[in-house]
Structures are given as structure tokens and as C-alpha cells.
Amino acid sequence: MFNQLLRPHIIELAPYSSARDEYSGSEGIFLDANENPLGSVTSKPYNRYPDPHQKHIKYQLSLIKNVEIDNIFLGNGSDEAIDLLIRAFCEPHKDNIIIMPPTYGMYEVSANINAVQIQKVPLDADFQIDLEKLKQTINSNTKIIFLCSPNNPSGNLLKKEDIEYILDNFQGITLLDEAYIDFCADASWIKHLEKYPRLVIIQTFSKAWGLAALRLGMAFAHKDLIAVLNKIKPPYNVSQTTQELVQESLQKEVQKNEMVKEIIVQREYLENKLNNLPFVEKVYPSDANFLLVKMHEAQKIFDYLLSEKIIVRNRVKVIEGCLRISVGTHQENETLIQTLQKYSKH
Ligand SMILES: *Cc1c(COP(=O)(O)O)cnc(C)c1O
Numbered sequence: 001m002f003n004q005l006l007r008p009h010i011i012e013l014a015p016y017s018s019a020r021d022e023y024s025g026s027e028g029i030f031l032d033a034n035e036n037p038l039g040s041v042t043s044k045p046y047n048r049y050p051d052p053h054q055k056h057i058k059y060q061l062s063l064i065k066n067v068e069i070d071n072i073f074l075g076n077g078s079d080e081a082i083d084l085l086i087r088a089f090c091e092p093h094k095d096n097i098i099i100m101p102p103t104y105g106m107y108e109v110s111a112n113i114n115a116v117q118i119q120k121v122p123l124d125a126d127f128q129i130d131l132e133k134l135k136q137t138i139n140s141n142t143k144i145i146f147l148c149s150p151n152n153p154s155g156n157l158l159k160k161e162d163i164e165y166i167l168d169n170f171q172g173i174t175l176l177d178e179a180y181i182d183f184c185a186d187a188s189w190i191k192h193l194e195k196y197p198r199l200v201i202i203q204t205f206s207k208a209w210g211l212a213a214l215r216l217g218m219a220f221a222h223k224d225l226i227a228v229l230n231k232i233k234p235p236y237n238v239s240q241t242t243q244e245l246v247q248e249s250l251q252k253e254v255q256k257n258e259m260v261k262e263i264i265v266q267r268e269y270l271e272n273k274l275n276n277l278p279f280v281e282k283v284y285p286s287d288a289n290f291l292l293v294k295m296h297e298a299q300k301i302f303d304y305l306l307s308e309k310i311i312v313r314n315r316v317k318v319i320e321g322c323l324r325i326s327v328g329t330h331q332e333n334e335t336l337i338q339t340l341q342k343y344s345k346h
Contacts, residue, residue, distance in 0.1 A: 001197065001224040005143060005172060007091050010232065018052050018235040050240040053230075057243060060250040061218065065190055070223035073230060076237050078179065078204045078217030083110045084229050085200060085219075089143040089173055090116040097144040098137060100129060102153055102318045104177060107146045117141075127154035127284075129162040138170065145170055148177040150184050153315050153324045155286035157186055167196045173225075175200045182208035182260050183267075184287035190220050197222040207289060208260050209249060214242040263289050267327045273337045274325075278344050281321065290326045298323050301343060308339050 003011055019033035030037075033049055040046040058069045065072075075081045090097060092115035099107045100123050111118050119142070121134045129147070138145075145166060149158040166174055178201055181188050189201055200221040206212040216238060219229060249256070267286060274283050274293055279301065284292040290313075295301055298321045302314045313324035328336065 001222065002228065005089055005198075006228065007087075007089065010088050010228065013231065015231040016235050018049075020049055020052055046240060048240075049236050050238065050243055052235045052237075054238050054243055056247050057216075057238075057250065060247065064250065064253065065188075065220065067190060067193065067220055068223070071193060071220055071226055073219040073221070073226045073233075074238055075217045075219065075229075075233065077206065077215045078177070078202045078219070079106050079110070080233070080237060081200075081202055081217050081219040081229065082106055082175070083113070084232055085144060085173065085175060086110050086114050086116055088228050088232060090114065092116055095141045095143045096139070097146060098134065098142055099146045100148075102127075102151075102315070103146070103148045104152045104179075123151070123154070127151060127156050128159055129166075131162060131165060134166070138172075142170075142172055144173045144175055146175050146177065148179070150180040150287040152179065152288065153290070153292055153313070153318065153322075155180075155284055155288045155290060155292050157184055157287045160186075163189070167192075167199055171198075173198050173200060175202060177202045179204045179207055180288035182256075183264060183289050186287075193220060193222065197225075200225065205246060205249070209256055210259060211246065211249060214245055216242055216246055263327050266330060266333055267291065269330070270325070270327055270333045270337070273333070274340075277337075277340055290324055292319070293323050293325060294319075294321045295323065296321070301340070304343050305336075305339065310336055310339055 030048070035049065036047045054074045057074060058072045061072055062069045073081060075084065086097065089095070096117035096119050097107065097111050098119045098121055100121050102123065108118055119137050121130055121137050124130050147158060147163060149163065150156060151158065163176065176189055176199060178188055181203060189199065193199060200219055203218045205214060205216040267289065271283050271291060274280050274291065279296045280293060281296065282294040298316050302312065302323055305312055315322045315324050327333070
């Protein structure tokens with residue numbers, strides 16, 4: 001299905017066949033993978049390689065997300081899926097991707113690592129897609145368009161009809177990054193996967209699920225595209241500890257949703273308080289778990305906060321006068337606001 005778009009050698013590629021691909025049972029004497037038969041020095045049987053296909057997580061996810069297991073890829077963070085997609089579809093020094101700054105930095109870094117050309121179609125003043133510029137920029141070597149909705153660092157959702165227009169008209173791969181989808185009112189595009197075979201949706205356990213340290217990202221797409229990612233990924237790309245802890249977490253979706261609710265309450269609290277500060281010019285509306293804030297003297301305020309051991313994200317080089325502030329606990333947000341009030345007095 002994707003042979004027109006893939007790099008030719010990826011179509012031909014014979015994947016690594018891991019020991020655990022030949023026998024998938026859990027009973028038996030395992031003398032196939034050169035593991036340590038005596039155990040490990042931890043209290044757990046970490047001497048064995050993990051499931052290369054992460055089937056338990058995928059089964060649970062298929063129920064939660066309402067997709068088939070064959071439509072799910074799991075990687076070492078969503079960054080792994082981004083990198084694999086570029087490597088699968090983009091021929092270095094020949095093909096290009098389109099990104100829409102200001103946006104998540106990894107798309108550009110990943111393309112640069114792979115010597116893939118980047119074409120930039122900046123978002124407009126409302127951080128929405130510039131469709132006219134996009135149409136002029138797409139060429140026959142454009143393989144992937146990266147969309148991020150809600151977008152990082154601006155925090156807003158992209159307009160549905162613009163995403164739809166791209167999906168209906170672009171003949172390459174559209175990657176839609178939904179890292180912050182849990183924090184917004186809109187539904188995921190996962191339910192439209194069947195209609196759009198060249199759509200890849202990326203989500204992560206790093207934000208709403210609170211599992212950034214475990215490194216687990218998800219990609220949802222047509223099964224033939226997922227098969228390509230599985231073919232080129234490192235065989236054991238998700239560790240045993242990650243698989244175990246994510247399986248546990250997936251049974252606690254209710255608690256995750258409660259945390260999301262609390263973060264949204266805190267986001268509104270923070271937004272109000274920030275708006276009352278004299279040096280704040282604008283708090284951009286957010287559909288995510290952070291706020292983009294435009295301030296007079298943003299650089300100075302960033303330095304001041306650092307000196308008070310409060311670390312926010314300096315975005316002044318990306319969006320003039322802007323800092324990106326993650327929503328913290330109520331106590332953390334209070335401290336931030338009090339510290340900023342102190343600044344305005346001196
Ligand atoms: C945080 C973030 C991710 C998550 O990356 P992981 O590698 O899964 O931790 C992906 N996309 C965007 C836009 C992000 O902000």
C-alpha cells in the first residue's frame with residue numbers, strides 16, 4: 001500500500017529476526033537468546049528479553065483507543081516513532097518534510113540527523129495553518145507533513161477543517177502529533193484512521209499519564225504502515241519494566257483522568273493569576289498542560305525565576321517575549337505567582 005512513498009531499500013529490507021519471534025510461548029527451557037540462565041542480581045527475572053511486540057499493552061490499548069492491535073506501534077518515546085517515520089519515507093538529500101513553526105523541536109532535529117531537507121510553513125498570527133503557503137510549498141519530494149495539535153509551544157488546537165483539507169489532498173504522510181490530546185475538549189483523530197490511510201497519529205505516556213521517565217510513545221496508523229515501523233525498529237525497543245508499569249497504569253485510567261481534570265483546574269487558576277500581573281501582555285489560550293505567556297522583559301523574568309529556583313521554558317528566541325510555563329501543583333503555581341508578584345514590586 002505504501003510502496004510508492006517508501007524508500008526503495010526499506011521495501012526490500014529483511015528485518016532482524018529475534019529469538020523470541022520463533023517461539024512465543026512462555027513455558028519451556030529457553031536456550032535461544034544467550035541470556036543469563038541463573039537470573040539477575042535484582043529481585044526480578046530481568047535476565048530475560050522483553051516481548052518485542054508488547055502484546056499485553058497493545059491489547060489493553062486497543063480496548064481503550066478502540067483500534068485494532070495491528071494499528072498500534074509502541075516506541076521508546078514518541079520520538080522513536082518520529083525518527084522511524086522519517087527514516088522509512090525520506091531519502092536523505094532528496095526528499096523533504098514540512099514543519100510549521102513554532103512547533104515541537106524534535107521534528108526538525110530528527111530530519112537533520114537523517115539529512116532530510118526541512119521546509120518551513122510558519123503558523124499564522126493565531127498559530128493556525130497557512131494553507132495557501134502550504135500548497136505552494138508541497139512538491140513531489142514532500143513525504144511527510146508534521147502537524148501538532150494541540151501545538152507545542154503555542155498550546156492551541158489546529159482547526160479541524162484545515163487538518164481535514166490536508167488529509168483529503170496531500171498524497172504523502174500526514175503525521176498528527178496528539179501529545180496533549182487529553183487536556184483538550186476535542187476528540188482524537190484516531191476514529192478517522194480508516195478514512196485516511198496515510199494519517200499517522202502520535203500520542204505519548206509522557207504527559208497526561210505521568211510516565212515520562214518510562215519512555216513510551218504510541219503511533220496509530222494503517223496496519224501496512226505500522227508493519228513498516230515494526231520491521232525497522234530495534235527488536236526490543238520497549239523495556240520489561242516499562243511494559244510492566246504501563247500495563248498496571250492502563251488499568252487506572254480513571255485516576256489518570258482525575259489528574260487531567262485537576263491539571264485543567266490549575267491551568268485556569270494560573271491563567272487568571274498571570275493575567276493580573278502588570279508585566280504580562282498576554283496569556284495565550286491553552287488546550288494543553290502549559291501556558292504560553294507574553295511578557296515585557298521576558299528574558300529578565302526568566303533569569304529572575306531561575307535565580308529563585310523556578311525553571312520555566314524560555315521561548316523568547318522562538319516567539320518574541322514568550323515564556324512557556326508548565327502547569328504545576330497548586331502549591332507550585334502559588335509559589336510561582338507569589339515570586340512573580342515580588343518581581344513586579346522591585
Ligand atoms: C512532550 C512531547 C512529545 C512526547 O515525546 P516522548 O518522546 O513521548 O516523551 C511529543 N510531541 C510533543 C509535541 C511533545 O510536546
